Amino acid sequence: MTDQSSRRHRKPYRRPQRDPVRILAFEALRAVDERDAYANLVLPPLLRKARQAPPGPDGSAFDSRDAALATELVYGTLRRQGTYDAIIGQCVDRPLREVDPPVLDVLSLGVHQVLGTRIPPHAAVSSTVELARCVLGDGRAKFVNAVLRRVTAHDLDGWLERVAPPYDEDPEDHLGLVHAHPRWIVSALWDALGGGRSGVEELLEADNTRPAVTLVARPGRSTAAELLEQPDAEPGLWSPYAVRLSEGGEPGAIPAVAEGRAGVQDEGSQLVALALAAAPLEGPDRRWLDGCAGPGGKAALLAALAAERGAALLAAEKQPHRAGLVARSLAGSPGEYGVVTVDGTRPAWRPGTFDRVLVDVPCTGLGALRRRPEARWRRRPEDLDGFAPLQRGLLTEALRSTRPGGVVGYATCSPHLAETRAVVDDVLKSESAQWIDARPLLPGVPELGEGPDVQLWPHRHGTDAMYLALLRRTG
Numbered sequence: 325m326t327d328q329s330s331r332r333h334r335k336p337y338r339r340p341q342r343d344p345v346r347i348l349a350f351e352a353l354r355a356v357d358e359r360d361a362y363a364n365l366v367l368p369p370l371l372r373k374a375r376q377a378p379p380g381p382d383g384s385a386f387d388s389r390d391a392a393l394a395t396e397l398v399y400g401t402l403r404r405q406g407t408y409d410a411i412i413g414q415c416v417d418r419p420l421r422e423v424d425p426p427v428l429d430v431l432s433l434g435v436h437q438v439l440g441t442r443i444p445p446h447a448a449v450s451s452t453v454e455l456a457r458c459v460l461g462d463g464r465a466k467f468v469n470a471v472l473r474r475v476t477a478h479d480l481d482g483w484l485e486r487v488a489p490p491y492d493e494d495p496e497d498h499l500g501l502v503h504a505h506p507r508w509i510v511s512a513l514w515d516a517l518g519g520g521r522s523g524v525e526e527l528l529e530a531d532n533t534r535p536a537v538t539l540v541a542r543p544g545r546s547t548a549a550e551l552l553e554q555p556d557a558e559p560g561l562w563s564p565y566a567v568r569l570s571e572g573g574e575p576g577a578i579p580a581v582a583e584g585r586a587g588v589q590d591e592g593s594q595l596v597a598l599a600l601a602a603a604p605l606e607g608p609d610r611r612w613l614d615g616c617a618g619p620g621g622k623a624a625l626l627a628a629l630a631a632e633r634g635a636a637l638l639a640a641e642k643q644p645h646r647a648g649l650v651a652r653s654l655a656g657s658p659g660e661y662g663v664v665t666v667d668g669t670r671p672a673w674r675p676g677t678f679d680r681v682l683v684d685v686p687c688t689g690l691g692a693l694r695r696r697p698e699a700r701w702r703r704r705p706e707d708l709d710g711f712a713p714l715q716r717g718l719l720t721e722a723l724r725s726t727r728p729g730g731v732v733g734y735a736t737c738s739p740h741l742a743e744t745r746a747v748v749d750d751v752l753k754s755e756s757a758q759w760i761d762a763r764p765l766l767p768g769v770p771e772l773g774e775g776p777d778v779q780l781w782p783h784r785h786g787t788d789a790m791y792l793a794l795l796r797r798t799g
């Protein structure tokens with residue numbers, strides 16, 4: 325064949341089509357993968373930039389439907405990463421670790437569209453191949469095309485039958501692959517929840533569902549009624565100060581939120597602050613401490629509650645920049661308050677200074693997996709060992725900072741038993757304190773277990789899985 329005839333038969337070159345939604349989703353995945361960024365922090369500026377960009381060649385601008393699709397693609401792909409990796413592993417002829425990370429990100433985005441959305445498979449494949457041509461080049465786009473065609477051979481259930489062991493053979497691995505959680509997290513959640521298969525499946529599914537945006541009307545500064553004037557606003561489920569925005573929207577644009585009279589806060593966090601404030605107390609009730617205050621959500625609610633009864637709140641935080649966030653969150657609080665940068669395991673105040681103390685300690689965050697789609701794949705069981713001494717140290721000093729008869733709330737945003745009951749039980753071996761039954765202090769909230777501590781759950785209460793133990797200082 326002459327040069328001329330081969331040229332005649334070659335397909336004419338066609339430029340790849342740039343799809344701003346998929347390019348944005350790819351950029352977000354790269355940031356999460358390369359820089360260990362959090363998707364919930366990376367996405368908003370990318371979406372803002374896309375909205376401000378000039379319209380494309382066809383005259384279309386990036387609108388709210390594009391933003392919703394990009395968000396769903398990023399969150400869905402990250403959340404199901406472990407399951408998608410197992411499926412991709414069956415469709416490539418080499419170990420996954422030998423596939424370049426950007427190629428794997430494009431493949432995962434494609435698999436999510438094929439198996440996890442209503443986008444028709446052929447459209448999912450062709451849009452992913454176009455994305456690959458834009459961000460990886462034509463050569464690697466061919467590889468993406470070949471792999472995704474293999475993925476389209478089955479639907480998600482078909483693939484799960486192939487990659488997950490039967491439940492009876494290995495329940496944790498089965499549930500981990502079907503509901504996209506690492507095995508060790510399935511085990512830990514199951515231990516904390518107790519019970520049989522259906523409860524843990526409901527919990528794992530709830531972790532895969534994005535939560536509604538919940539607002540708190542800070543008492544004395546705003547009211548739920550004011551927030552309910554927003555379109556798509558509904559009363560919260562348990563907290564009298566909570567309002568849910570079913571459409572999410574832009575909470576920062578609501579005047580009460582912009583002015584700090586209200587905030588964005590999960591109802592579980594609201595309940596923790598409300599229960600601590602409602603715990604019965606004899607004697608003075610003037611000095612409150614939030615010993616782990618950053619970024620200041622619970623501190624702002626506590627400050628408002630303290631102000632209503634003439635008490636003062638000290639908000640302590642070890643990290644200077646997070647102490648700055650606390651100061652911002654408390655700005656405009658009506659009562660007396662202070663913010664200090666301090667290590668709560670070596671406090672600067674005298675023992676027995678406070679009447680009520682909250683320590684909402686650093687933890688694995690396994691109770692908030694629905695908010696952080698990538699977190700479950702990043703956490704390691706060894707992380708628990710890192711938090712253990714700090715959690716014990718902070719609770720010990722919180723008790724020592726409290727006067728006899730005063731109340732301490734120990735809270736975590738993790739239901740892992742090593743971070744909840746085990747910490748409290750250990751500290752009670754050396755500190756003088758007794759349990760307070762926290763359940764009556766969350767009025768109307770069902771299924772709080774046998775007490776005296778409480779564990780909230782996304783699938784039961786629609787909240788993050790917050791844990792709260794209330795203790796009274798006795799000596």
Ligand SMILES: C[S@@+](CC[C@H](N)C(=O)[O-])C[C@H]1O[C@@H](n2cnc3c(N)ncnc32)[C@H](O)[C@@H]1O
Nearest residue numbers: 616617618619620621622642667668684685686
């Ligand atoms: C789970 S967060 C608290 C969330 C906060 N209560 C809220 O509702 O916004 C734990 C906080 O404890 C802080 N922290 C970590 N070690 C600390 C220490 N030794 N002393 C005081 N704060 C500490 C972390 O920087 C982090 O801001």
